[in-house]
Amino acid sequence: MKIVSPEQIKNFKSFMENHESFIIAGHKEPDGDCISSCIGLSYIADYFKKPYIMINAGPFKRSEIKKYSSMFTDTLPFMNKQERDSCGLIITDCSEIQRLGEIDGDLKGFDTFIIDHHKTADVQGDNTIIDPSSPAACLIVQQLVEAITGQLTKEQAETIFFGMATDTGYFRFLTEDSREVFLQTSRLVDAGANPRIIYQDMTGGKPWSTRKLLGIMLDRAERHAEGKLVVTYETMEDTRRYGSEGRDSDALYSLMLAVEGVEAVAFVRQDTEHTCTLGLRSKDSCDVSLIAAKFGGGGHKNASGASTEGRIETLLPLLIKEFMKVL
Structure with missing residues (x-):
């Protein structure tokens, strides 16, 4: 710095x-x-x-x-x-x-x-x-x-x-x-x-509901780009059931990036019927800020995000496509 x-x-x-x-x-x-x-x-x-x-x-x-x-x-x-x-x-x-x-x-x-x-x-x-x-x-x-x-x-x-x-x-x-x-x-x-x-x-004081939601995110996680990318998502029903308070996305990113061969993680949350929040994390040379910028967001080389129009089922393939270009 x-x-x-x-x-x-x-x-x-x-x-x-x-x-x-x-x-x-x-x-x-x-x-x-x-x-x-x-x-x-x-x-x-x-x-x-x-x-x-x-x-x-x-x-x-x-x-x-x-x-x-x-x-x-x-x-x-x-x-x-x-x-x-x-x-x-x-x-x-x-x-x-x-x-x-x-x-x-x-x-x-x-x-x-x-x-x-x-x-x-x-x-x-x-x-x-x-x-x-x-x-x-x-x-x-x-x-x-x-x-x-x-x-x-x-x-x-x-x-x-x-x-x-x-x-x-x-x-x-x-x-x-x-x-x-x-x-x-x-x-x-x-x-x-x-x-x-x-x-x-x-690190303390996390609600029990965040651990239940974390389990769902892990269960849905899929690998792409020859195992270098992990993607998962949270629906509006998940948010209604487990709440939006005290969410622990950092734990999700940390667990996934610790997996052998994984270089990046992409998370999509459906906030409304027509908008989503994207969370992107990576390690080493993968610059997720460039990918976030394509969806109207930004951030750091290894930690970025965006709020964008769309739905999970359409945004996930687009995210995977962008990551495939750099991984």
Whole structure:
């Protein structure tokens, strides 16, 4: 990952100084990195003693982030023209307003600063800090908090460690070029973050229903591309029966990618009669972000997704066809 430059820090600090209030927003269906990045940015707003709201469309499906849901709203309060003109919008862990989901209120027209680490982010300018080599957006936020406010408190360190750990699979997704990640992580531990307790928060408390649903996903799993690709799916009836809370798709990906010869996993969930969510994971050289982009999504080389129109029975063959081109 890259070190945030003095110029980028200066630009962000100026953005904070030049607005009277802030909206801090992350992508819909948030994960730990999204939540931690938003909260990390709130520490900077607190430092400047400026009011802010944290916006997220939800839903907060993952059991490890449920406790943070009360800190966010999906409704933008009414603002007159003067209030809108003096309010800054900070988008983190994504780079497009449409990825924020269904927000009650108009987020267009605000002066906006974007902080992201996704490979598919396609924005630039002084009001952006985008580093696709960073394994988590909150690692970018950590550098901003440290540069602007000084040494992290124990609470701040725990928040950022949680986000970093979730997006790196508790370090499992890191490679030989991750020296700076570990240096930053050491500063979080120095500030009081407890790796063992945070791991328990990440992995514990899963509902029984998620394990039953996982069994169904495993039973449906099929191999393609000479065994290199595993595909499975979740129907609307599955969601009605087992619920959408606390789902544990990470366990599915981890189990399948651990199978000998498997290089990628594709998961399709039917959300409505006409729309689906795609989850794509891989290891080594298979770049699933390129496949996700063909379905209107994006993400990282080895972890991407999309929300797209279609049905399971039509999308699965299309996904398999795309994977066959690269596996």
